Amino acid sequence: SHKFQGTFDGNGFTVFNLKIESDDNDYVGFFGYINSAEIKNLMIKGQITASGRRVGGLVGRAEDNFKIINCGNFVDVTNQSTSSDYTAGILAESYYVNYSAKGTIEGCFNQGTIENSNGYASGIVASMSSGTIKNCYNSGLITGKTAVGIAGASSNTYTNCFNTGTVSGTGTAYSICSSNYADYDSCYYLNGVAANDDAQHGIGMTEDAMKAEAFIAKLGTDTWKADTSGLTNSGYPILHWQQVTEPTEKGQKLDVPKGLKWIVTGILPEDAVTVSALQGLTANIMPLEDDDF
Numbered sequence: 001s002h003k004f005q006g007t008f009d010g011n012g013f014t015v016f017n018l019k020i021e022s023d024d025n026d027y028v029g030f031f032g033y034i035n036s037a038e039i040k041n042l043m044i045k046g047q048i049t050a051s052g053r054r055v056g057g058l059v060g061r062a063e064d065n066f067k068i069i070n071c072g073n074f075v076d077v078t079n080q081s082t083s084s085d086y087t088a089g090i091l092a093e094s095y096y097v098n099y100s101a102k103g104t105i106e107g108c109f110n111q112g113t114i115e116n117s118n119g120y121a122s123g124i125v126a127s128m129s130s131g132t133i134k135n136c137y138n139s140g141l142i143t144g145k146t147a148v149g150i151a152g153a154s155s156n157t158y159t160n161c162f163n164t165g166t167v168s169g170t171g172t173a174y175s176i177c178s179s180n181y182a183d184y185d186s187c188y189y190l191n192g193v194a195a196n197d198d199a200q201h202g203i204g205m206t207e208d209a210m211k212a213e214a215f216i217a218k219l220g221t222d223t224w225k226a227d228t229s230g231l232t233n234s235g236y237p238i239l240h241w242q243q244v245t246e247p248t249e250k251g252q253k254l255d256v257p258k259g260l261k262w263i264v265t266g267i268l269p270e271d272a273v274t275v276s277a278l279q280g281l282t283a284n285i286m287p288l289e290d291d292d293f
Helices: 213-219
Strands: 007-023 031-035 038-051 054-056 059-063 067-073 076-079 086-088 091-095 104-106 114-122 125-129 132-134 142-148 151-154 157-163 167-174 183-190 203-205 273-278 281-285
Touching: 054 076, 076 086, 114 151, 142 151, 183 213
Parallel strands: 007 038, 031 059, 038 067, 038 076, 054 086, 059 091, 067 104, 076 114, 086 114, 091 125, 104 132, 114 142, 125 151, 132 157, 142 167, 157 183, 183 203
Antiparallel strands: 054 059, 054 091, 086 091, 086 125, 114 125, 273 281
């Protein structure tokens, strides 16, 4: 497989309608395989259905000193493999040829649905070790045999990460990570979204607390901001580089007309007119005598 090496800067653009269908492919993703590369400032939307060892929305496999910065995944990723493989929104698996190499994932999020019923499923990265995962969040639905909201990895450093997406695992389910050897610094999860969550693997919080300004301040206002419309991340904090989704106005609200008189009658006279103004709204209009005004 050809490996992408170099820097890809998406300049804040979004790739729409990505569609990948693949069988028996080891490296599946918008980038199948990268080596010592930097991917930044990119969002992707679409659908990936595959049967492979490493299936990621953004990257299938990353090697050595890679960086994935300020990227977002909305792609729904389904791995139909019957073996214990890796599936994630941002990166499926990291691998180090150079054992002194370190991978970095920073300022990234997943809002896609990630499914891998027979293997590892994660919002951000399914398998990674000795790396840094910072200022990342997952709000997507994660389903797998071993399922995690942020990362299925050991010996990593997790800083300012949180999970609000439901995580369902037939084996285990954690919001941040299942490893007992990772370094957790300011990592949080919504209470009740993953069966195995505990104080060793993050700090549980209520919905109201995670949507409060105090939580944004705790994460750091230089990197995080409020989802003021409630449409970008269901009211939970978003990254500073994300644009807030504004509601779309589909019509204009009209004031209630003045000077109209509504009359309810049992039997209408012959000169009454029935008017259907809107679907589901019917008005019966009858001529009135002068002294009714």
